[in-house]
Amino acid sequence: MTTALALLLTGARLLDPARPETLAGAAEPDSLLIVGDRIAAVGAAAVAAHPDAARAERRDLAGRWVVPGLWDHHVHLVQWAIARRRVDVSAATSAAQAARILVDHAQSTPPEPGTVLVGHGFRDALWPDALDAALFGAEHPIAAISHDLHTVWANPLALRLLGLPEHEPVLREQPAFDAMAQLSALPTATTDRWVADAVEAAAQRGVVGIRDLEMADAGGAWLRRRAVNGFPRVRVRAAVYPRDLATARERGQRSYVALDGTDGLVEGGEFKLFADGSLNTRTAHCVHAYEGLSGVTAHGLEVNPGVELEQRAREGLAAGLVPTIHAIGDQAVTRALDVFEALNATGLLGPDAEAATRAGATAADSSAAAATAGWMEHAQLVDLADLERFARLGIQVSVQPEHAMDDRDVADALWAGRTERSFAWRSLLDSGARLWFGSDAPVAPLDPWVTIAAATARARDGLAPWHPEQVVPFAAALAASVRSGLAVGEPADLAILDADPVAASADPSGDALRGIPVAATLLGGAFTHDAL
Secondary structure (H helix, E strand, O other): OOOOOEEEEEEEEEOOOOOHHHHOOOOOOEEEEEEOOEEEEEOHHHHHHOOOOOOOEEEEOOOOEEEEOEEEEEEOHHHHHHHOOOEEOOOOOOHHHHHHHHHHHHHHOOOOOOOOEEEEEEOOOOOOOOOOHHHHOOOOOEEEEEOOOOEEEEOHHHHHHHOOOOOOOEEEOHHHHHHHHHHOOOOHHHHHHHHHHHHHHHHOOOEEEEEEOOOOOHHHHHHHHHOOOOOOOOEEEEEEOHHHHHHHHHHOOOEOOEOOOOOOOEEEEEEEEEOOOOOOOOOOOOOOOOOOOOHHHOOOOOOOOOOHHHHHHHHHHHOOOOEEEEEOOHHHHHHHHHHHHHHHHOOOOOOOHHHHHHOOOOOOOHHHOOOOOOEEEEOOEOOHHHHHHHHHHOOEEEEOHHHHHHHHHHHHHHOOOOHHHEOOHHHHHHOOOEEEEOOOEOOOOOOHHHHHHHHHHOOOOOOOOOOHHHOOOHHHHHHOOEOOOOOOOOEOOEEEEOOOHHHHOOOOOOHHHHOOOEEEEEEOOEEEEEOO
């Protein structure tokens, strides 16, 4: 029998959101023992009494701060990995400026023959000019993807390479998603190499796990990557979209159950459905019409209309996949809650999804009734009357606080008079909802400290806090960014910091938290980043 490795961390200031008292004052240096992939003892006395302490490798943290390993609960990892190498146009304030950035780049670094130069990150909702393909010129194939991934803007040369109609330079929602998939169709070896780089970069920020909502077959991609010797380690929940439901069913992929051949690092995630579009494209489905719009789209886009949303959710549940519903506008949020209400009433959903599926029940089993909860993504505009429903239905709410910083001006313009209930994380928290923080990378950076800063400060770029009544306390923000604790028996997933995050959270600008230095990251007791 092989003896499990043991690691003793001394001089560690332990900050655990599961024990609020550790975040209430200045933490004193203490000890933590890891045996194998679990925490074996916490505190100097318990460590001294543990039989494995004497043989453990010792690392003195010299008073550094230790928090549970961080998670990003909403990532499109392939898109993030690729976006890190695309031309950044996020600073552009007009279509002309964004196009000039890309045209200049094409002149200095022309795209390879048969490929498209792709920009990323534009926000056109408040731009003074239109997305005109002519701005890209006719010398090079050029396209740009919006920051929220819901719009693709391209010139005829790029559209021709993609096999798309050349007279439709602006694609939104599903046509944009389809075009984006083509623009991201790189050789598998290239994509996986870039994903590996992104995983290593995330580890440098204390990340140990992600919910990967990549629109392609995320489960299959992670099975392939985990089969590669030396691929960086990260915990993954791999989502399933309707187009891949049959593949996931054949694979036996179910929510919260580990996939064979992944060393327990990859498990099935949720079944991703859409109720609407996005704020910037005016396709978020809202009770009030958007100013200047009329007709069937004046209130945004109703995706999976009528009973279709519930029917699709039931299809996922029948395959053992817990639904998560993308809902941004208040009408979409209400529709999603109505679906969960109906599924609860028939015994298919309840307060705790993971308890049921980890115990061996599929989400469709009657034995899982009242033990399976649905998820919602974004919930950016919420009817106040709906707040109590989140907790009552046990909804797990995946939100992206940095979106509030990116979209505050757009929300003020497009949701005028309603922003007191937009990006309302504190209201959701106070209502009893269970929040999980994420980035939606590449929409925002895959960096939980950026996310936590946005939630706790509601400020960025030197601006005054936006709706400061929605500030989330640091302890709650940290709890929404981890999935383990610093107690005996917990996974040895840790982030070791060179600065005190509690003190940093007092900075009203949020900058101290955004830039907090991470000295090391451990996943299952092994270092994935070590700058100690």
